[in-house]
Amino acid sequence: VNNNRFSDVNLFVVFMKLFFAIEMPEEVNYKLRETLIELKKADLSASISKYHQLHLTLVFLGEKTQEEVEKIVEEARAVKMGKFPLSIESAGFFPSEEYVRVFWAGAIDENGELKLLHSKLCKALGVAPEKEFMGHVTLARIKARRNLNKLIEIKKKIENGGFGEFEVEEFVLMKSEIGTNGTEYSKVESFKLS
Helix, strand or coil: CCCCCCCCCCCCCCCCEEEEEEEEEEEHHHHHHHHHHHHHHHEEEEEEHHHHCCEEEEEEEEEEEEHHHHHHHHHHCCCCCCCEEEEEEEEEEEEECEEEEEEEEEEEEECCHHHHHHHHHHHHCCCCCCCCCCCCEEEEECCCCCCCHHHHHHHHCCCEEEEEEEEEEEEEEEEEEEEECCEEEEEEEEECCC
16 A cells, blocks of 8 residues: 555646737837947947847746646737737836836837737736836846946947838737756747737
8 A cells, every 4th residue: 555645746836927918020029139249349248139039028927837837828828919010119227227227129009909919918917017118128237337338338329210111010928948058938828919
């Protein structure tokens, strides 16, 4: 007789770090790539985004189980919205130039559709929308102030430029995993906009 009451229970629950995002077309990423190259040359104390993983985060969900993922996918399928144009231009820092933690390229959403998609998705998932949601593509996460003057120069160079416009036709659920080459993102599910 097996007296181990845990013998049929899976004690190892696998958690995945998840977020919803918009992927950008190759031509937009290619223009952003030049800035990533400049950031690498600047010898910053920073984690520079990888060219093939650039994206615009819609909603960050944190760690979820496989069971929760199935429910999240179902809830996201309920979001109904049409395609819309979006352009990537400008640049900035979070939270401020005096205390830089994130360097980003901005998403220009003239008709408010990106913000609307964020809020519809939050509502479907039962999470509070960000009060100051601002679409952006993270280019670098700053760890320390080394060569910050070079970063400010790069920002000035690109803040009035454009990286391209495209039509948002879908949003995606992505997972983030720590691999041998740092953080890697992979697509879990896609959701088409009508």
